[in-house]
Amino acid sequence: xxxxxxxxxxxxxxxxxxxxxxxxxxxxxxxxxxxxxxxxxxxxxxxxxxxxxxxxxxxxxxxxxxxxxxxxxxxxxxxxxxxxxxxxxxxxxxxxxxxxxxxxxxxxxxxxxxxxxxxxxxxxxxxxxxxxxxxxxxxxxxxxxxxxxxxxxxxxxxxxxxxxxxxxxxxxxxxxxxxxxxxxxxxxxxxxxxxxxxxxxxxxxxxxxxxxxxxxxxxxxxxxxxxxxxxxxxxxxxxxxxxxxxxxxxxxxxxxxxxxxxxxxxxxxxxxxxxxxxxxxxxxxxxxxxxxxxxxxxxxxxxxxxxxxxxxxxxxxxxxxxxxxxxxxxxxxxxxxxxxxxxxxxxxxxxxxxxxxxxxxxxxxxxxxxxxxxxxxxxxxxxx
Numbered sequence: 001x002x003x004x005x006x007x008x009x010x011x012x013x014x015x016x017x018x019x020x021x022x023x024x025x026x027x028x029x030x031x032x033x034x035x036x037x038x039x040x041x042x043x044x045x046x047x048x049x050x051x052x053x054x055x056x057x058x059x060x061x062x063x064x065x066x067x068x069x070x071x072x073x074x075x076x077x078x079x080x081x082x083x084x085x086x087x088x089x090x091x092x093x094x095x096x097x098x099x100x101x102x103x104x105x106x107x108x109x110x111x112x113x114x115x116x117x118x119x120x121x122x123x124x125x126x127x128x129x130x131x132x133x134x135x136x137x138x139x140x141x142x143x144x145x146x147x148x149x150x151x152x153x154x155x156x157x158x159x160x161x162x163x164x165x166x167x168x169x170x171x172x173x174x175x176x177x178x179x180x181x182x183x184x185x186x187x188x189x190x191x192x193x194x195x196x197x198x199x200x201x202x203x204x205x206x207x208x209x210x211x212x213x214x215x216x217x218x219x220x221x222x223x224x225x226x227x228x229x230x231x232x233x234x235x236x237x238x239x240x241x242x243x244x245x246x247x248x249x250x251x252x253x254x255x256x257x258x259x260x261x262x263x264x265x266x267x268x269x270x271x272x273x274x275x276x277x278x279x280x281x282x283x284x285x286x287x288x289x290x291x292x293x294x295x296x297x298x299x300x301x302x303x304x305x306x307x308x309x310x311x312x313x314x315x316x317x318x319x320x321x322x323x324x325x326x327x328x329x330x331x332x333x334x335x336x337x338x339x340x341x342x343x344x345x346x347x348x349x350x351x352x353x354x355x356x357x358x359x360x361x362x363x364x365x366x367x368x369x370x371x372x373x374x375x376x377x378x379x380x381x382x383x384x
Contacts, residue, residue: 003033018347025052028368030352038347039376041364042354046191046223046330049250049292051365057253057291064287073281080281083290087261090232090293092241094267097260098281102222102248103136105258106185108275109218109244110140112262113183114160116216116269125182127218128175130166134192135185135220144185147193166190167202169209176213183216183244188234188327191223194357195325195332203238216266218244222258223330226250227296227366230305230328237327250366253292255285296366304328304366307373311362314377320384325359329366332359335384345383351376 003021020038022030028051030040043051050057064079071077084096097108110127117125129135131146142150143157151157162179164171166186175181184206190196210217217240224234225247231237233245243265248258258280262269279285308328315324315333322334335342339360346353346360354361360380364373 020347020352027051027054028365028372036350038350038352039372039379040352041362041368041376042352043363043365044254045354046228046249046363047252047254048365049226049228049253050295050367054253056295057288060291061255061284061288064284068283070279070282070284072278073276077281077283077286079283079286079290083281083286083293086290086293087259091245091261091263093245093261093263095262095270097262097270097275097277098286099258099260099277100256100279100282100285101136101258102220102246103138103141103258104277104280105222105246105248105260106135106141106144106220107138108260109183109185109220109246110144111275112244112260112266112269113185113216113218115274116266117180117182119269120214122180122182124160125180126160126162126175127182128162128164128172128184130186130190131163132166132190132193132196133163133185133187133220134190136222166196166198169202169205172206173209176209176215181213181215183218184210185218185220187220187222187224188238189224189229189330191330191361192356194359195330195361197325197327198238200238203235203240207240216243218242218246221245221247222249223363224327226292227301227304228328228330228363229326230301230308232296232301234327251289251292252285253288255282255288257282257285257289300366307364307368307370310370310373311377314374315381318381318384320381326362329362329364329368331362332356333362333380334359337384342380342383346380349379349383351379353380 024031030038129144133146135141135144140158143161146163219235219242221233243263245261320336325332
């Protein structure tokens with residue numbers, strides 16, 4: 001209990017932590033101070049793409065650690081260059097900017113959008129985001145986030161953001177006509193908003209209008225990306241090509257890294273001095289990310305889809321389940337019982353799940369073993 005007691009004494013009380021100290025893990029399994037085993041279906045909120053202590057990831061990270069742990073962005077390093085090339089070749093992006101988190105990636109996207117508009121002679125251009133969205137906890141990304149609950153106590157927020165409901169194409173058309181709109185930013189699946197996928201009809205119509213009006217389409221793939229939704233990036237499930245894509249979380253496999261990918265229309269927007277980051281593209285974090293991205297292949301994505309179907313089939317219509325939503329291994333369960341109570345009971349029985357609004361949220365490692373997943377689902381159903 002010393003970990004929990006010292007944490008409470010010395011660390012800012014910004015997290016409502018569960019009464020659990022994880023001291024080690026392997027794959028989808030985590031262990032507490034007493035040695036109790038848990039099947040972790042949260043994977044660090046979609047971060048541990050290949051689970052705890054993944055052998056290939058550990059080898060990549062420790063190998064780089066013994067070479068160069070950090071140097072400034074005044075010099076070139078191999079890992080971030082290799083990672084950038086891989087991401088561009090796999091997505092069609094032309095340039096990338098590395099930061100340290102999803103919020104930083106989205107901050108970069110916001111700056112790209114504003115400068116893109118300014119370069120066209122448009123001052124004070126707006127960015128449209130969706131109600132129920134989540135884009136980060138910096139002041140700008142809070143302003144972009146379409147949930148008032150996150151705004152409380154931090155007003156005034158930066159202006160320049162407009163919000164519409166997901167699916168409301170008429171609202172988007174109206175703003176595109178009346179306002180100086182630089183971009184629209186959206187998550188293909190609203191994670192913190194309750195694991196709610198956007199409809200293909202809405203996404204494609206937004207892209208059509210945006211192209212017509214020269215409005216940038218920016219996709220926030222912080223949580224949905226890196227294989228999480230059954231494709232390398234969730235926008236690929238919709239058959240679109242965005243102008244900017246941001247990602248983080250699972251990209252690093254457990255180390256902090258964020259990335260803003262710029263496609264053809266935006267590749268040359270940022271010039272020398274327009275943006276920067278002390279730790280962005282850190283060699284160790286980039287080496288870890290390379291080991292993740294190079295293993296997200298068709299075979300793995302096929303397995304993600306199979307496991308997704310396994311979860312949907314097991315839980316849809318199960319006793320105590322109102323609905324199941326999401327894509328791939330990003331799933332929300334609307335429960336008859338209070339979600340917090342279900343999460344507590346699951347933990348007591350050795351399964352770690354988390355919350356998204358009023359839902360139980362599942363974000364297991366992409367390579368979780370099917371037998372582990374089945375065992376966890378049986379325990380979840382017993383708690384429902």
